[in-house]
Amino acid sequence: MKLATFNVNSIRQRAGHVARFLGRMRPEILFLQETRCTEEQVPVGEFEALGYTTRAVGQAGGRNGVAVIANIPFEVVATDLPGDAEDGHARYIEVHAAGMNAAGIYLPNGNSGGEAGFAYKIAWMERLRSVVADRVDTFTPFAVLGDFNVCPTDADLAPGALPPTDALVRPESRAQYRALLHLGMTDALRALHPAETLFTYWDYGAAFETNRGLRIDHVLLSPELAERLEACDVDTMPRSEMQPSDHTPVIATLR
């Protein structure tokens, strides 16, 4: 069973990248972030041809947007977090599939909109923590995958890539991320690669060539799923293709 996450920075610009990734890695479930379009605008044809079904949560205006693409039966059980403001932000999708729940998230960046924008990020993380706490308390096998917009530690970004005031590395963001781990979630990539320099995002320009990146896309697993964790890796292939997203996928394999 392979679970994957990929911030595509516009699915309309990246349908080919996603289709090639699906064909090569054949994940059972793939979560997308920053689809940047409405549900009707998601180009699903290439995915259907590969045997995949798509469900999207989108919004008008070219911002945010998440989706799930799977080749096993699944049911969408949530399209927002309990308590989410009625602001129309498309940032959450949760499915029930293969005896587990899996959520795809596009966590607010928190750098725009001043301190109010940062507060929105932290509040969003607190709501996510409530959902994770519920799934853990009820022993629901649960995976959270997506663009967390948090570098968990200083080992998760190239030295000097961000100022210490950036919302991706601020202590409050990191504390909220750690709170998810303290609930019992496992950072799958870091658990299997404790000392490796691993990035999932490189800014456009020369950052990929010079490997000046960030690790901000994560796979968190509840105890039931962490026990089944077999492999977790960053797939840099899509980032090396022409007209890439600035992110690249992370894939976890469960027994």
Next chain:
DNA sequence: ATGGCTACAGCATGTAGA
């Protein structure tokens, strides 16, 4: 630390991304 990228809305630049 941004914007030297990129995408989007919409048609000129402004906003957002991280």
